Amino acid sequence: MSRIELDRAAVRREAVTADGAESEVVVLHETTLTLTERRVALVGANGSGKSTLARLVNGLVVPSSGRVLVDGLDVARSGAEVRRRVGFVFTDPAAQLVMPTAAEDVALSLRHRHRDRRERRAAALSVLEAHGLAGLADRSVHTLSGGQRQLLALAGVLATEPSVLVADEPTTLLDLANSRRVGDLLLALPQQLLLITHDLELAGRCERALLVDHGRVVADGPAADVVDHYRATA
Amino acid sequence: MSAGLLGLHRPGSTWLHRTPPGAKLAGLALLGTSSVLLRGPAAALALLALAGLLVVCSRMGVRSLLRSLRRLLLVVVLLGGWQLWQQGAARAVESVAELVALVLLATVLTVTTPVDALLQTLTRLLRPLRPLGVDADQVALAFTLVLRAVPATMEIAEETRQAALARGLQRDPRARLVPLVLRVVGRARATGEALHARGIGDQPGPGR
Numbered sequence: 146m147s148r149i150e151l152d153r154a155a156v157r158r159e160a161v162t163a164d165g166a167e168s169e170v171v172v173l174h175e176t177t178l179t180l181t182e183r184r185v186a187l188v189g190a191n192g193s194g195k196s197t198l199a200r201l202v203n204g205l206v207v208p209s210s211g212r213v214l215v216d217g218l219d220v221a222r223s224g225a226e227v228r229r230r231v232g233f234v235f236t237d238p239a240a241q242l243v244m245p246t247a248a249e250d251v252a253l254s255l256r257h258r259h260r261d262r263r264e265r266r267a268a269a270l271s272v273l274e275a276h277g278l279a280g281l282a283d284r285s286v287h288t289l290s291g292g293q294r295q296l297l298a299l300a301g302v303l304a305t306e307p308s309v310l311v312a313d314e315p316t317t318l319l320d321l322a323n324s325r326r327v328g329d330l331l332l333a334l335p336q337q338l339l340l341i342t343h344d345l346e347l348a349g350r351c352e353r354a355l356l357v358d359h360g361r362v363v364a365d366g367p368a369a370d371v372v373d374h375y376r377a378t379a
Numbered sequence: 380m381s382a383g384l385l386g387l388h389r390p391g392s393t394w395l396h397r398t399p400p401g402a403k404l405a406g407l408a409l410l411g412t413s414s415v416l417l418r419g420p421a422a423a424l425a426l427l428a429l430a431g432l433l434v435v436c437s438r439m440g441v442r443s444l445l446r447s448l449r450r451l452l453l454v455v456v457l458l459g460g461w462q463l464w465q466q467g468a469a470r471a472v473e474s475v476a477e478l479v480a481l482v483l484l485a486t487v488l489t490v491t492t493p494v495d496a497l498l499q500t501l502t503r504l505l506r507p508l509r510p511l512g513v514d515a516d517q518v519a520l521a522f523t524l525v526l527r528a529v530p531a532t533m534e535i536a537e538e539t540r541q542a543a544l545a546r547g548l549q550r551d552p553r554a555r556l557v558p559l560v561l562r563v564v565g566r567a568r569a570t571g572e573a574l575h576a577r578g579i580g581d582q583p584g585p586g587r
Binding site for chain 1: 388390493494495496499516523524526527530531534566569570572573574575576577578579
């Protein structure tokens with residue numbers, strides 16, 4: 146299992162108020178934690194800092210102070226190497242799917258691994274096949290349903306065989322059947338999973354959960370306990 | 380509508396599908412250049428006939444064809460009408476025939492060539508420029524993003540229009556433009572973030 150460490154990591158942003166005065170907004174207060182569990186859930190209110198915390202792990206957000214390490218690699222210093230190990234799934238798959246067709250989008254993930262186009266396409270097709278998306282290979286990503294898009298986005302990320310997967314509310318836009326399917330898929334992955342979710346049932350199935358509130362981790366422990374605490378205090 | 384431009388590619392096995400993308404691009408460039416060099420309605424009509432023949436060969440299907448022509452209709456009517464009035468029938472026929480022919484040829488290219496293959500060719504063509512600091516892969520990716528942004532932006536425009544309509548603000552340009560611009564910029568940032576997360580801006584893997 147991988148090891149994610151936050152060492153007094155904090156995120157601050159400059160903000161300009163209406164009267165032109167500059168101030169500093171703390172998005173994430175100094176946080177120190179080590180994640181080694183296979184499935185870790187991040188729960189908490191909208192705007193509490195969950196997404197920022199998750200984005201620290203693959204360098205989409207760089208800490209203003211402190212350090213973030215993945216398997217001992219400093220995210221700020223070895224960003225490219227860290228991103229090769231850490232896959233990221235967004236809430237809205239439409240933003241994540243870059244190429245016109247499903248097979249081409251998966252192939253984009255495989256650019257580094259297969260230089261030959263035919264090989265790359267074959268590899269992309271087998272990735273789609275493995276996710277039950279074989280029939281969609283040449284479909285335009287615009288014509289896919291929300292559930293298919295999210296499964297495709299996930300397939301594209303997993304194609305690079307990351308050792309950690311960060312998922313930012315991956316089921317929020319999905320219907321019941323699709324969110325169950327995506328949730329089950331995520332929890333069954335051999336990879337380490339850092340899952341932001343408002344689906345508390347899904348969060349409760351993880352080993353560990355962190356509750357984030359106003360930029361601080363306010364509860365940390367076995368997922369069931371943290372979810373109960375969140376239900377009681379929210 | 381949103382599938383528009385890019386949903387156009389149809390997998391197939393006609394000789395046009397099998398022709399390497401480089402040859403097709405070269406052909407398009409050649410025909411495009413000759414449409415400028417060869418004057419007169421006869422040459423333009425010959426080009427149009429050739430384009431029509433290629434459309435038939437590509438087996439693109441009537442729907443794709445109509446879709447790409449429908450977008451063109453307004454331009455054709457305005458351009459043709461203006462030319463007819465200003466410069467006479469011969470010039471009008473020439474302009475319209477050339478325009479339609481070139482759009483048809485471009486459509487044939489997109490219908491018979493996956494974007495991935497086009498990019499591969501583009502990358503290969505640009506690779507010799509590497510000593511000049513041109514990163515072919517990045518350029519090719521930028522092309523894809525532009526292509527992808529067209530239907531995505533149209534989708535956002537449609538959603539914004541509907542949102543304005545739902546609130547009875549369809550006549551208020553602010554209610555349509557401001558959210559459109561903000562959302563397009565927002566989408567651009569999200570796409571950047573997604574590319575970043577997939578390690579696509581990160582350089583360079585082995586063997587590049």
